[in-house]
Amino acid sequence: MTHDECKQLVVDIIADVAPDEDITNIKPDVRLRDQLELDSMDFLDIVMELRKRHNIEVPEADYPELASLDSCANYLTPKFEALGK
Amino acid sequence: MTFQPPRIVITGIGLTAPNGNTLAEYRANLLAGVSGVQSFDVRYMGKLLAGVCDFDPLKYQKRKEVRVGTRAGSISIYCAREAVTHSGVDFDSLEKDRIGIYIGTTEHGNVETENEIYAISKFDYDTKFWSHYHNPRTVANNPAGEVSLSLGVTGPAYAIGAACAAGNLGLIHAAQMLRLGEVDFAICGGVSESIHTFGIFAGFKSQGALATHKDPTKASRPFDLARNGIVVSEGGALYTLERLEDAQKRGATIYGEIAGYCVNSDASDYVLPNPTRQAECVRKALKSAQLAASDIHIVNTHATATPQGDIQECGALRDVFGEGCPDTSVNNTKSFIGHAMGAAGALELAGNLPSFEDRMVHPTINVDDLDPQCALPGLVLNQPRKVAKVDTILNNSFGMLGINSTLIVKRFAP
Numbered sequence: 001m002t003h004d005e006c007k008q009l010v011v012d013i014i015a016d017v018a019p020d021e022d023i024t025n026i027k028p029d030v031r032l033r034d035q036l037e038l039d040s041m042d043f044l045d046i047v048m049e050l051r052k053r054h055n056i057e058v059p060e061a062d063y064p065e066l067a068s069l070d071s072c073a074n075y076l077t078p079k080f081e082a083l084g085k
Numbered sequence: 086m087t088f089q090p091p092r093i094v095i096t097g098i099g100l101t102a103p104n105g106n107t108l109a110e111y112r113a114n115l116l117a118g119v120s121g122v123q124s125f126d127v128r129y130m131g132k133l134l135a136g137v138c139d140f141d142p143l144k145y146q147k148r149k150e151v152r153v154g155t156r157a158g159s160i161s162i163y164c165a166r167e168a169v170t171h172s173g174v175d176f177d178s179l180e181k182d183r184i185g186i187y188i189g190t191t192e193h194g195n196v197e198t199e200n201e202i203y204a205i206s207k208f209d210y211d212t213k214f215w216s217h218y219h220n221p222r223t224v225a226n227n228p229a230g231e232v233s234l235s236l237g238v239t240g241p242a243y244a245i246g247a248a249c250a251a252g253n254l255g256l257i258h259a260a261q262m263l264r265l266g267e268v269d270f271a272i273c274g275g276v277s278e279s280i281h282t283f284g285i286f287a288g289f290k291s292q293g294a295l296a297t298h299k300d301p302t303k304a305s306r307p308f309d310l311a312r313n314g315i316v317v318s319e320g321g322a323l324y325t326l327e328r329l330e331d332a333q334k335r336g337a338t339i340y341g342e343i344a345g346y347c348v349n350s351d352a353s354d355y356v357l358p359n360p361t362r363q364a365e366c367v368r369k370a371l372k373s374a375q376l377a378a379s380d381i382h383i384v385n386t387h388a389t390a391t392p393q394g395d396i397q398e399c400g401a402l403r404d405v406f407g408e409g410c411p412d413t414s415v416n417n418t419k420s421f422i423g424h425a426m427g428a429a430g431a432l433e434l435a436g437n438l439p440s441f442e443d444r445m446v447h448p449t450i451n452v453d454d455l456d457p458q459c460a461l462p463g464l465v466l467n468q469p470r471k472v473a474k475v476d477t478i479l480n481n482s483f484g485m486l487g488i489n490s491t492l493i494v495k496r497f498a499p
Contacts, residue, residue, distance in 0.1 A: 019148035041153070044217045052214060 001080045003073035009054070010046070010072045014038075017045040028069035050076070055083060093260040094497055096337040097172025097325035099164040100435050103136030103318050103422045107167070111432075112439045114421070115447035116469045120302035121422045122316050128203065128283045134296060134304045135280040136318025136423035145235065155197060155222050156278035156319070158231030160428075161188055164323035165232045165272050172325040173337060174270070176236070185268035186229045186242035187259045188323070189251025189275030191426035191484065193244060194223035195282040228276050240268050248484025249387070250348070251275045252322065252430030253492045259326045260343045269331060274431035276321035285426075289315055292356070294391050296423075305424070306451035307388035307395050307417045308459035315389045316423030322431035340438055344477065344495040345374025351487025358394055363401035363489050367481065370491035371405075379410045380477055381493070383446055384463075385433045386417045387481040389424050396458045398481070408462055414472055415463045417449040430482030430490065440475040441496045 007028060014036070015023050021036045032038055046066060050056040056079050058066065065075035098108050103121025105111030114121070125135035142151050142159040145166045151159055165186070169176050201219055208214040221227065226243045233242035241262075247254040252275025259273035279285045289295040296314040298304035305316040332339055347369035351359035371378060384402065388395040406413055418433040419425075425432050440446055448465045455466065476496045483489045 017149075019152065037149075041217060048214070048216070052208070 001077055001085050003077055006073045006077045006080060007069045010069060010076070013046050013049040013053070017042050017049065026069060031067050032069070054080070056080070090264045092329035093263050093326055093343040094329050094332050095324050095340045095342070095438070095494070096174070096327050096332050097168040098322065098340065098435050098438065099167025099169070099171055100320070100322040100432060101138045101140040101160060101163055102320045102425070102432050103138055106138070106140040108171070108435060108439070111436060115418065115436050116445055118448070118450050118467070119421070120305070120450070121318070122301045122304055124301055125280060127286050128199070130283055130286055133286055134298070134301045134316050136316060136320065136425060137280060138319050153218060154231050155227055156281050157190065157193060157228040157276050160276045160278060160319065160321040161228040161232045161323065162235045164274065164276065164321040165236065168272060168323045168325050169236070174325065174335065179270055181237055182239045183269040184238045184240045185259060185262050185271045185273075186232050186238055186240070187245060187255045187262070187271060187273040188229045188232070189245045189247055189253070189255035189427050189431065190225070190228060191248050191251055191277060191279060192246070193225050193227055195284050196278055197222040199282050199284060232272065247488050247490070248486060249424065249426055249429055250482040250484040250488045250490040251427040252432065253346070253480060253482040253490035254348060255431060256324060256326065256343070256434070256492060257346045257348060257490065260346070263326060263328050269328070271326040272323055273326055274321065274323040275427040275429070276323070277319050277426035277428040279426045280317050280319045285317055289317065296390060303451050305390055305420050307386070307390040307420055308449060308456055308464065309452045310454040310456045312390040312392060312395065314391055318423035318425040320422065320425040320428040320432055322428055322435045324431070339497040341441060341478075341494040342497045344376065344493040345370050345372070346490070346492045347373060348488070348490045351489065353487055356485050358397045358483055359487060360397040360401040360404070362487065363398060363481070363483060364404040366489040366491045367401065367405045367479070370479070370493050374493040374495070376477065376493065378406045379412065381410070381413050381479045382472065382475045383437050383440060383478045384413060384415045385437050385478065385480045386415060387429070387483045388417050389419055395456070398483070399459045399461050402461055406462070410463065412474065413463045414446040414465050414470060415461050416447055416465045418447070420450045430480060430492070433482070434478065434480045434492065434494065437478050437480070438494070440478065444472055444475050446470045446472055446475070
């Protein structure tokens with residue numbers, strides 16, 4: 001899985017979690033919460049959807065790794081690869 | 086000097102019913118005989134009959150708010166905002182900590198709990214897939230809390246659990262709080278999301294009390310010999326109530342005045358109604374309104390179309406009204422919309438309130454063969470009736486565990 005593919009999977013989740021937001025121009029290097037209306041419950045949703053859709057666990061201590069699309073890709077891509085994706 | 090409690094008046098109505106999303110649309114359909122019952126898919130049970138609402142939640146909520154909140158919350162927000170608009174009040178000018186939100190519900194939380202159990206069933210019942218929204222969605226105050234969030238109201242906002250009497254209780258409780266001076270403006274009534282829980286359908290079916298009919302629009306048929314049970318419905322009706330003095334000060338249109346009420350308990354059975362206590366409830370409400378039975382022009386019955394329940398309520402009404410009330414018409418709104426549970430009392434009152442203006446009494450539809458035991462004098466069957474005078478409406482709503490409520494609203498006369 002490439003970083004771009006990983007970012008797209010996260011964007012797909014954000015589209016469902018924050019359906020009022022414009023997700024077409026998310027800046028990958030900017031914190032998601034600085035450009036979208038996302039609260040802590042929404043981040044829990046993202047974690048839940050990673051678990052449900054992709055069988056990926058994000059321990060609470062690692063939540064800061066989901067801050068931006070770039071950091072998501074850095075953190076999640078090896079997890080996807082470990083699952084053979 | 087005797088204490089004279091402040092007079093409480095209705096200044097706005099917002100609703101969604103299976104046959105209308107505004108008071109005008111709903112009323113027109115009640116006069117035209119239009120049912121709101123349709124075929125509805127219920128989890129695990131397949132196609133059943135239900136009263137389904139088609140209001141647009143996105144009129145007042147963002148998509149995310151709909152996703153995070155509950156159906157009861159969406160119904161409540163829609164009704165509350167419609168009521169506030171209808172009231173014509175300058176909402177921004179109101180002190181938000183002086184507004185009370187009192188919403189009657191039959192039950193709350195079943196929908197979300199069933200959804201979550203269904204969701205984790207796809208993951209071998211592993212509870213790590215249980216939603217973190219479960220608790221805020223299932224707390225009993227959820228519908229009122231969602232309205233407080235939507236409107237920025239910082240006064241008291243809570244739900245009143247009162248089975249199928251809850252809609253009346255929302256109004257009664259609000260009137261009490263206004264009289265006590267606890268709040269200056271109340272948003273109140275009842276809501277129901279019940280059709281989204283299979284449990285209520287399954288429960289009534291196991292009880293032998295779930296209506297069936299090949300034509301959905303004819304399934305809810307109180308007082309008819311062929312009635313065979315309840316049609317479960319969703320919906321809501323919320324009102325704005327104010328003290329008369331405040332309403333007059335701002336030049337509000339007044340749709341009716343709370344004349345009297347009573348809430349009592351059977352203390353006799355979990356589910357079976359008690360006509361003695363029902364009659365007592367009606368009599369106490371009349372006394373509190375300082376009215377005689379013969380002063381009542383419309384009686385809206387609670388009757389849900391169960392074989393025994395209808396007969397027992399008719400017995401209670403015969404006990405109070407006898408044969409000597411020629412100006413009293415009797416009707417039933419569930420025959421159009423089914424049983425909207427926590428919303429029932431509030432919706433049924435709303436269906437009759439326009440009679441103060443047009444003197445039309447909406448009928449009880451689907452009565453092809455009137456049960457002689459339900460043949461109350463004044464029953465308006467199948468076609469609306471124009472009457473000489475409508476100054477008073479008596480609204481009955483009863484619920485499980487033996488809770489009874491009677492609310493009397495009268496035409497406002499300064």
